[in-house]
Amino acid sequence: MSATANASNAGTIAIFRRLLPTVWFYRWRVLLGLSLLVGTKLATIGVPLLLKQLIDTLDHKPTPLTVPALLLMAYGALRLSTSVLQELRGIVFARVLARTSREITLRVFSHLHALSLRFHLDRRTGGITRDLERGMSSISELLDTMLYLVLPTVLEVVLISAILIGRYDTSFAVITLGTLVAYVAFTVHMTEWRLRYYRAMNEANTEANANSVDSLLNYETVKYFNNERYEAQRFDSSLRELEEAAVKSLKTLSLLGIGQAAIVAIGLTLLVWRATEGVIAGRMTLGDLVLVNAFLIQLAAPLSYLGMIYRETKQTLSNLERMFVLLDEPIEVRDPVPAPELVIRGGEVKFERVWFSYDGKRQVLRDVDFVIAPGKTLAVVGTTGAGKSTLARLLYRYYDVDAGRVSIDGQDLREVGQDSLRTQIGVVPQDTVLFNDSLYYNIAYGRPSASREEVVAVARAAHVHDFIESLPQGYDTNVGERGLKLSGGEKQRIAIARTLLKDPAILIFDEATSALDTQTESGIQLELRNAARGHTTLVIAHRLSTVIDADEILVLDHGRIVERGTHTALLAARGRYAMLWTMQQRQDDTPAPQSHPNRSEKGQP
Structure with a gap:
């Protein structure tokens, strides 16, 4: 067996292992459903046997009327019981299918929320939602296929084969088993071959969905640059790949169907030929011929299902693999076990010699050290890219520090539960x-x-x-x-x-008034100061006029604290802060540009 096949089988077993605990929770429903399944198949097999008995009875004259009447009543009862047992099985299994799909999908969804911000910054929302959607439907499809089609098909093939082998000569056994082996071998080989096209179709589908969602989410940006045609061409490029993959998948599916039909037709023809020869030779009755034909028709249907089952199961497993890849995504920020609750005694926030980088290459924070006393407000200012917002992300524990320590009331954030930490912190983000x-x-x-x-x-x-x-x-x-x-x-x-x-006990304002006009900003600043009263507050700001009342101001430059103090003290120091303040004051005092005297009101030259 090839390495690819081994890997595929290992992946299939792993998926079933993951599904089993949830399914096993409903083991009594499963066992009851399997009992109904066996009853359904026994009734199905009993129908041709009764039909043979009825024909053989009518073939012998004279025949009492009561005998065929009883056989006909039994025939009708078996037909009815087949349908009733099958529907009862559906009722019993309904909860198992729906609950298993719900619980596993919820587990993946919750896991996605547990992943770090790093993962979500790199993700494509449209692709992930598509994988989650297909995975959710595939769970029900897989269980439905296994419980409704695979087990009944295997059971029916085994029972019919056993009856044919037991009642007739070995040629029936050889033809039956030969047909089964040829059918299964051809189906497996062809399905493995064409699975590459199905996976390519899935990947193209995911890519097309991701592109469409990304484009629609950025609707305004598309309009700003008049790029509707470009977006349509980009989306069409993804759709073309999807089209090509879908055509190849459908063509190979048709080839598979033709081969399966040919194998089944040859097998059926050989068995009917042997049965007809037996009737002519006197070794078999007319009822035997009808029985063999009825059994072969019943066997042909499951065989057709078997090909579809294998094909659909492989495709379903491919969808589930993509969803379980999301579930296997490692959680970067983990709670200790057990995870104690964060206890707020005053709300002191302390960064102690903190170093941090997002990718391990470019250092964002370098030896950052400061304390926000309980109930006080600390502001962090600096140019874009200085690392201001990173402080908020570390305090909220979107990431863990590379070195150093971040604590609240002396409790290292890495040693408390994330839920209790985030309950105590409120964030007003920039975006x-x-x-x-x-x-x-x-x-x-x-x-x-x-x-x-x-x-x-x-x-x-x-x-x-x-x-x-x-x-x-x-x-x-x-x-x-x-x-x-x-x-x-x-x-x-x-x-x-x-x-x-x-x-919350601790507030973070990350450029909280950046999108407000001057008049509204003044009112909001007053309310923010009122809200911050009695709370430990971290204010991240670009506009220095919004932080002049802070108890302490840190000036961050390339990840280092280069100045600290009150607004008045920093101005008096005539350092980096004073320079930034002067630049912003000049910008605020610069008058708006006037219209050119040679231009008309409509802007014409």
Whole structure:
């Protein structure tokens, strides 16, 4: 056996091992369903046997009327029981299929949320959702195939083969087994060969889906650069690859079907020929001929299913492999076992000689050391790329430090549970992304159990209540995909409101007023100062005017703290901070450019 086949078999076994514990939880349903399965197949096999008995009885004259009548009643009862038992089996297995699919998909979804920010920055949302969607449907399909098709087919083939071999000469056994072996060998070989085309089709499908989602999420950017045609061409390129892979997959599927039909037809013809010869020679009755023909028809259907089953199972396993690859993605930031709760005694935040890099090559933070006293506000300023937002990510434990220590009230963040840590920290990010839901939902997301009065109160505090009330649908207004129906300032105020609703011990404002106009910013700054009162607060800012009231200001440059002190002290030091302050003051004082006197109001030269 080839290395590829061995790897494929190992992957298949691994997948079934993962599914087994969830399925085994419903073992009594499974065992009851298997009992109904056996009953269904016994009834199915009994129908041709009764039919043979009925024909042989009618072939012998004279025949009492009661005998065929009883046989006909038994025939009808077996036909009915076949359908009833099959439907009962479906009822018993329904919960097993649905619950297993739900639990495993939920496990993958939860695992994706447990992965570090590093993974999510590199991911393609459209591709992941497509893999998750296909994997979810594939779980039900795999179990349905195994329990409804594979086991019944194997059982039926074994029973029919045993009866043919037991009642007739060895030629029936040789033809039957030869047909089965040829059919299975051809199906396995062809399916393995064409699986490469199916995988290529899946990959092309995932790529096309990822491109379409990425393009639609960036709808405004596409419009800004008038690149609709370019996006359509890029998407069409993915669709062309999908088309080619799909055509090859369908063509090879047809070749597989032709080969399977040829093998089954040859086997059936040989068996009917042997049965006809036996009747002519007097070794078999007319009922035997009908029995063999009926059995062969019953055997042909499962054989056709067997090819489809193997083909669909391999394709399903391919889909599940992609989903389990997500489940196998290592969790970078892990809790200790057991994970103690973070205990807030005052909210002191301490960074001790912290070093950090995202990729292990370019150092982002270098020997960063500072303390935020309980209830105090510390601001971090510096140019773009200095490492300001990285401090917030480390405090929220999106990443673990490479060296040094980050602690809250003396507790190393790596030694407490992430849930308890993040419960105590509220973040207003620079880039606010909202859920495609109502304004009320997005504010209440800070604490879903909050009352409506509390939601309205924080909306007032964030100066967004009056805006919401001015809308026709008020708090029920939908904000659109990623909040695109709102302006940048409106989104920022919603983010501030939901963080206020969370009411954490520690606050992080990461450029929290960057998208606000000057008038709104002044009001929001007042509310932020009120919100920060009594909370340990880390403010990350580019605009220095927003941090002049901070208890301490750190100036970060290329990952190092180059200055620290109050606004007044740093200005007096005439260092890096004073230079940045002077530059920003000049920019604020620069008058807006006037229209050129030689240009018309419409902008014509």
